[in-house]
Amino acid sequence: AEFHKNDIASGEDILKYGVPNRGPALRYYRNHILAYDQSKRTPVWVAEHLTKEKLHGNADRRKSKFRPDPAVPSMFSSGNGDYLGSGWSRGHMAPAGDNKYDQEAMDDTFYLTNIVPQDMENNAGFWNRFEMFCRDLTKQFTDVRVISGPLALPNLEEDGKKYVKYEVIGDSMVPVPTHLFKVILTENAETDQHSQFLGAFIVPNVPISSEHKLQKFQVPLEDLERVAGVTFFDKLDKGQVQDLCSSDRCQLIPQKHFEMHFIGRRMENAKTVEELENIWNEMKNKKSKPTKDIKNLYEERKEELMPDRMRAELK
Amino acid sequence: AEFHKNDIASGEDILKYGVPNRGPALRYYRNHILAYDQSKRTPVWVAEHLTKEKLHGNADRRKSKFRPDPAVPSMFSSGNGDYLGSGWSRGHMAPAGDNKYDQEAMDDTFYLTNIVPQDMENNAGFWNRFEMFCRDLTKQFTDVRVISGPLALPNLEEDGKKYVKYEVIGDSMVPVPTHLFKVILTENAETDQHSQFLGAFIVPNVPISSEHKLQKFQVPLEDLERVAGVTFFDKLDKGQVQDLCSSDRCQLIPQKHFEMHFIGRRMENAKTVEELENIWNEMKNKKSKPTKDIKNLYEERKEELMPDRMRAELK
Ligand SMILES: [Mg+2]
Ligand SMILES: [Mg+2]
Numbered sequence: 001a002e003f004h005k006n007d008i009a010s011g012e013d014i015l016k017y018g019v020p021n022r023g024p025a026l027r028y029y030r031n032h033i034l035a036y037d038q039s040k041r042t043p044v045w046v047a048e049h050l051t052k053e054k055l056h057g058n059a060d061r062r063k064s065k066f067r068p069d070p071a072v073p074s075m076f077s078s079g080n081g082d083y084l085g086s087g088w089s090r091g092h093m094a095p096a097g098d099n100k101y102d103q104e105a106m107d108d109t110f111y112l113t114n115i116v117p118q119d120m121e122n123n124a125g126f127w128n129r130f131e132m133f134c135r136d137l138t139k140q141f142t143d144v145r146v147i148s149g150p151l152a153l154p155n156l157e158e159d160g161k162k163y164v165k166y167e168v169i170g171d172s173m174v175p176v177p178t179h180l181f182k183v184i185l186t187e188n189a190e191t192d193q194h195s196q197f198l199g200a201f202i203v204p205n206v207p208i209s210s211e212h213k214l215q216k217f218q219v220p221l222e223d224l225e226r227v228a229g230v231t232f233f234d235k236l237d238k239g240q241v242q243d244l245c246s247s248d249r250c251q252l253i254p255q256k257h258f259e260m261h262f263i264g265r266r267m268e269n270a271k272t273v274e275e276l277e278n279i280w281n282e283m284k285n286k287k288s289k290p291t292k293d294i295k296n297l298y299e300e301r302k303e304e305l306m307p308d309r310m311r312a313e314l315k
Numbered sequence: 316a317e318f319h320k321n322d323i324a325s326g327e328d329i330l331k332y333g334v335p336n337r338g339p340a341l342r343y344y345r346n347h348i349l350a351y352d353q354s355k356r357t358p359v360w361v362a363e364h365l366t367k368e369k370l371h372g373n374a375d376r377r378k379s380k381f382r383p384d385p386a387v388p389s390m391f392s393s394g395n396g397d398y399l400g401s402g403w404s405r406g407h408m409a410p411a412g413d414n415k416y417d418q419e420a421m422d423d424t425f426y427l428t429n430i431v432p433q434d435m436e437n438n439a440g441f442w443n444r445f446e447m448f449c450r451d452l453t454k455q456f457t458d459v460r461v462i463s464g465p466l467a468l469p470n471l472e473e474d475g476k477k478y479v480k481y482e483v484i485g486d487s488m489v490p491v492p493t494h495l496f497k498v499i500l501t502e503n504a505e506t507d508q509h510s511q512f513l514g515a516f517i518v519p520n521v522p523i524s525s526e527h528k529l530q531k532f533q534v535p536l537e538d539l540e541r542v543a544g545v546t547f548f549d550k551l552d553k554g555q556v557q558d559l560c561s562s563d564r565c566q567l568i569p570q571k572h573f574e575m576h577f578i579g580r581r582m583e584n585a586k587t588v589e590e591l592e593n594i595w596n597e598m599k600n601k602k603s604k605p606t607k608d609i610k611n612l613y614e615e616r617k618e619e620l621m622p623d624r625m626r627a628e629l630k
Contacts, residue, residue, distance in 0.1 A: 008343040009343055009344060009346050009348050009364075011343070011348060013364050014347065014363060014364040014460070016460070017548040017551040018548055018549035018551070019341065019549075020350065020359075020362065020545045020546070020547050021545060021547075022350070022359070022545050025340065028324055028326070032324060033326060033330060038545070039542065039543060044335075045335045047330060047335065048329060049324075049328050075540065076541070145331070147335055154488055162482065162488065163480055163483065164479070164481055164483055164490060165479070167477065167478050168477045169477075173469055173477060185332065225390065226391070227354065227488075229337060229352060229354025229355065229391060230335045230337050231335070232336075233332040233333055234332070234333035234334075234336050235333035236332040
């Protein structure tokens with residue numbers, strides 16, 4: 001700025017009774033950090049660091065519960081009641097699945113500070129596959145940093161003017177984002193410093209056909225920064241960074257594998273042998289050929305769910 | 316929070332390449348301080364401290380120019396071009412007129428960081444009177460603290476759902492606020508500590524009939540805080556504070572005085588005797604009786620504008 005320190009307003013004078021308070025700049029959790037928007041009752045951005053080690057373990061999302069973060073004043077917090085019956089799902093920004101290594105870290109992602117109203121199909125479908133894509137990047141890179149968040153983007157209407165319009169749900173009036181973003185930065189600590197790759201993506205908060213490629217949603221980082229009002233990875237020498245989607249690197253897992261993943265999750269959740277058999281038969285009827293992993297899981301779960309009496313007979 | 320420091324994510328790890336950057340928390344100017352929203356290219360709130368002394372002097376708004384604050388990265392700044400031809404005026408949050416004591420302080424209020432798209436009639440009419448009301452409070456109180464800003468509030472639509480909708484103008488897509496707010500805190504340093512008065516107001520960003528009283532727009536402070544996502548005057552003992560609008564204290568200046576104010580401003584701006592006479596006659600034709608101040612101003616300006624030749628003749 002062009003001001004001299006002596007010319008400018010003194011905070012002690014104008015702000016004698018306190019700086020208007022938007023809450024803490026950062027909120028720290030066990031495996032993610034976020035900036036929270038008290039006026040919207042949703043995060044501005046949520047940052048994570050994915051490594052291979054954190055993606056494996058026994059943490060179980062069925063043990064986690066969505067709940068308000070008690071650190072957020074209730075007047076600025078959403079509640080489960082805002083979401084239930086709204087027609088919108090509770091969409092994780094830091095995904096639960098990035099925290100398999102630690103139940104408490106996974107629990108933290110269920111704080112509503114990490115949640116935005118998300119289209120159900122988007123949440124369970126394309127966005128979910130996008131999250132798996134991020135996790136799979138740890139197979140190629142030692143360090144994957146992901147920043148995710150909601151956006152409210154304008155639309156050109158019939159009168160020739162641009163408008164931002166979004167629904168707000170529940171008594172807390174939680175805004176439904178028009179879009180969601182992710183910025184992904186990958187690197188290999190073991191190899192040379194300059195093997196860094198970066199990609200920025202903006203995905204509309206609507207059902208997305210499984211046909212669409214991830215690249216369809218890639219945008220220049222600066223375009224995202226402009227609409228988000230946030231610059232990302234300021235300490236990174238961006239001149240050295242390569243496009244994440246070059247060399248065919250932005251392949252989502254095939255829809256078939258994605259379906260297998262869900263069959264797997266349902267099998268894990270099955271409570272009786274009958275339920276397990278139903279899932280198995282449903283899959284076979286759809287002519288989906290089970291992968292080796294799914295076949296193994298089926299066998300395992302079958303033995304696990306078998307009544308002790310039957311198990312004894314088999315021995 | 317219920318976390319232990321050792322459990323939580325380390326910023327150095329997740330945020331190795333920098334904290335996602337929303338810009339400085341506060342921006343200091345000569346006589347106001349504001350929080351800026353980079354994503355909206357408008358302020359979140361603008362704080363001022365009005366005193367009798369600052370309201371008098373020779374600073375002249377005709378010498379000030381609207382312009383982007385060079386301290387804001389251009390990708391997060393609005394420009395004059397966004398406003399011109401948009402149908403919306405450039406509305407000051409910290410009013411120029413609160414800075415008569417210093418031209419540079421007044422100039423600072425013309426930085427676009429202090430500006431939001433405002434309905435023209437609202438800006439020139441009701442909001443202007445509201446600003447005069449704030450200034451007039453310095454006649455009763457030694458210290459008047461005012462915080463102003465834009466809001467985007469939801470509306471119930473025909474489908475039974477609530478939506479936030481606002482136009483965005485220009486290439487920078489500057490959001491047009493649906494409402495504007497002010498929080499006012501007054502005190503008398505000379506008398507007892509507890510003579511503090513507080514009022515919070517939310518005014519729709521539309522033309523407001525001069526019939527409306529200011530009280531119509533008063534809201535409980537907490538209602539404003541909830542929608543703004545900001546708490547105000549946190550260091551104030553609010554249990555001791557009285558309602559600003561009690562004892563008939565929230566009287567806007569009468570519409571007639573308000574009109575005189577504008578006649579005065581036009582007279583000040585008149586460049587020829589003819590122009591001055593036109594304003595004078597226009598007022599008389601409207602059967603507005605000039606106040607003593609206006610009459611004096613008319614005489615003063617007349618002498619000032621008179622050609623030297625004529626002035627010599629009169630002597
Ligand atoms: Mg999800
Ligand atoms: Mg104005």
